[in-house]
Amino acid sequence: MVLKLYAGTIASGGSGIVALVLAEKQIPFELVLTDLATGEHKTPEFLAMHPFGQIPVIDDDGFVLYEGRAICRYLAEKYSDQGTPLYPKGLKERALVEQAISVESANFWPPVIQIAREVIGKPMRGLDKDQSIIDAGIVDLTAKLDVYEVILGKTKYLAGDEFTLADLIHLMAAHRLADGGVDIMSTYPGPNVHRFPTCVSSWWNDISTRPAWVKLRAEGIKGII
Template structure:
């Protein structure tokens, strides 16, 4: 058994969910060390010694300390390549193609998705704030362009990164999971190949474990916010 793997973050954080999904795919035991985002614990010591940018998650594997979720998943997939699901290609050309689609997720899909999640989910549901419709419209347009590219790509390959599930697919899961609980869901469902791809990757048992942890953490956060409101 691998020991000493820690994820320091919160189970409802998109980036933390990305790392946990990878660990579950690799069948690795890990400890989730909670960080209280609502009190700013991630912006002060001791957390900023692990990530000077004050963002979750941080990651430890023995004496190795990392941050940035995609770098963490890449390390896990390569370091534990012979365990669980193989999430990277060994052949240079296939590896290069997978890397392209992983970059597309980071630079095109996620930036639009993060803003849409913030505007359509976090602000109205958790913060009680008004939605910036202009920001929603702008980023829906950006997401449409990305999903159109995905629809075409998925006529060529079952998964974005190649003929099997890889990090290029896994990295999409947390943001997509949140978006599917908003009106943006129709942008995925109206594209048959994108819809089938998303149904495939969200049905993975490893991802189900992440969602269960996410839901528990969100429930606690909502209950805590309600208690705080009642005590004012």
């Protein structure tokens, strides 16, 4: 039975990241389009899979799992010997990946989503942006990127010198900031920019221009025909 991904078609948020893992790992899947506009995610049938009524959700031959980061871990683990290596097998190496994923969730995600809600979310709903919230988010995100700059002054990627799930997960929402006029991720001029080639900006350019991600962004999420 082919894996089912319950999601929309736009490569963004948790759905986009799960679709990116599926692409990087070359995992065939069926896209089950979930129409948020009509409340399809709040039906009894959907709530039986995800009690909070959110996307993404996967059904892997009867095993149902929700929450994007958890799904990504599961897929990277189950298909470890297929496609792009995303999750190392060594205990210490995996611990470093988990550490970086936790950092993303606790430190990177909050200011990114704060800004994104103002510059993307509110205009989509016809609401006015609150510049003070945007400014506060930028200050917070810049401070977090200052720490990332230190980390990336020592290793090429966040958990070492190999691209992993920890890097990939950062694409969940941050890529949309530029769409809303806040291009901090591509223009951040960290202190290592002239001393070390993997400053935040070049790390960001590296992960955000991966062919699978560029294709997803251009074409949207598509399952097998």
